[in-house]
Amino acid sequence: MVHRPVLLDEVMEMLDIKEDGIYVDATIGGGGHAEAILSRLSERGTLIGLDRDEEALKRVAQRIKDRRLRLLHLNFADMDRIPDLTQVKVNGVLMDLGVSMYQLKDEERGFSFYSDAPLDMRMDRRSTLTAWEIVNTWSRERIEEVLRGYADEKRAGAIARRIVQARQKRRINTCRELADLVMSVYRRRGRIHPATRTFQALRIAVNREIEALQDGLKAAVEILARGGRLCVISYHSAEDRVVKFFLRDAERQGILRRINKKPITPSEREKRENPSSRSAKLRAGERI
Template sequence: MDYKKIHIPVMVKEVIQLLNPYGGIYVDATLGCGGHSLAILKRLSPDGRLISIDRDESAIFYANRILDDSRVILRKASFSHLKEVLSELNIEKIDGVIFDLGVSMLQLKDFERGFSFHSEERLDMRMDQTEPLTAWDVVNKYPEQKLTQIFRDYGDEPFARRIAREIIRQRGKKTIDTCKELADLVKRIVPRHGRLHPATQIFQAIRIEVNREFEELREGLLQAVELLNSGGRICVISYHSGEDRVVKNFFREEEQKGNLRILTKKPLLPSLEEVAKNPSARSARLRGGEKI
């Protein structure tokens, strides 16, 4: 798989303006294909350091190809273990951190990973493939009430109950094994609106459940702010209302505690030009803060 053909980092210009990297230690907490790391590296001073982490082994593998620089350290880890990673590197404080949330193109384009609507591979959706819980387990083992709750809470899906009921009905005949089977089931229930695939919110909700994304996010943000030097900055790109709500509320709480100064009273949005070039950026929301 050619990284350059599948990946366009989102809101790079805005991230660099907010983060303002130069000297010091910076963290890319969601390495992905390395786009934001590469942009930070271009601005980093000769004695600066960049720590890039990701829970997905494939992200580390691909990033090795473009981040061949003595200032960079790559580590496989979830950002909820940020303090642990930095402690192992004898780093007590950092000067900036970027979180680019959601699923990466590495995961979407690799049909074997079981993220894509079109994949006929087994449902998976694990960002860290050493974790036990898969999308197949959620779809085929969770009771109707729990499925409904997940679809509502994590996907804002108005047809949550009907979809959950249809999943249970289908499971009575045979297991729902592939992404395409699940996507086709949802398509029978949810009317299509514009370009958005009818199963988008359901896949999103299942992915969040499998990877414990909201819990991971809260823990990662807490650790990041604790680790920042005074004047250090945090940037977070989210892609749906649930994520953005977690980030917004966290920033407000930290501001009320006197720990953080919010730099973006409203989230920054991608330009129309960027969305035209990269449609996957259309739902991006960028928030930034500065440690007091």
């Protein structure tokens, strides 16, 4: 089965594409949403695709050859600094948060707990902080905070203790070593691997995802034209909270109008066909 971008029809409806407009896909990833946006633009339309992962951009450049598409290696936190966009405003911004299937499946990147790859988890290989550094050098308290704050991990204290105990004997080098440590705290495994939350929390910390999201939302509002749409898909509660409160506060300040007060979630069919869409929540606002 071909991979289908998450909430595609719903995103397209919310973006309400103007055919000659300028759009920003702030997380171009595999380019799935981008292709759909391009298919609705006229020859005069423009799509700017951003990603902090250079490999994602290279893959998209190979796959989508379209002169209306401009690709930039940029953290979306800085989208208000896109060259040439300091004067012109855009008609829509899409942020489809988190990691892509390509990143998860590329063992060498260190996102997957079944791999013997070094603990890395950087989306942008130019940045310096890695999961290895957090696991092997941060204090027990800080690790516990990361696990609880970014993934609501109920056994955060026990896992952090186990990590600190283990690293006193020898460094924790690979994804599998860390996953096994988490497993040893849980003993039993259910439908979801017990290390899922630990890996999610570390990834968020390594990539400073919450800070980037907060800055990215502000930057998006800066570049949106009046009537322009901001669509954000989040995948876990720490992210969704940020998006929800940002849109609510922006509405109170008269900057945005929320299009949907309740988040839009995938249909049962989409969840069945694409399990990674399970936790997706789409929220959208229109610039006033």
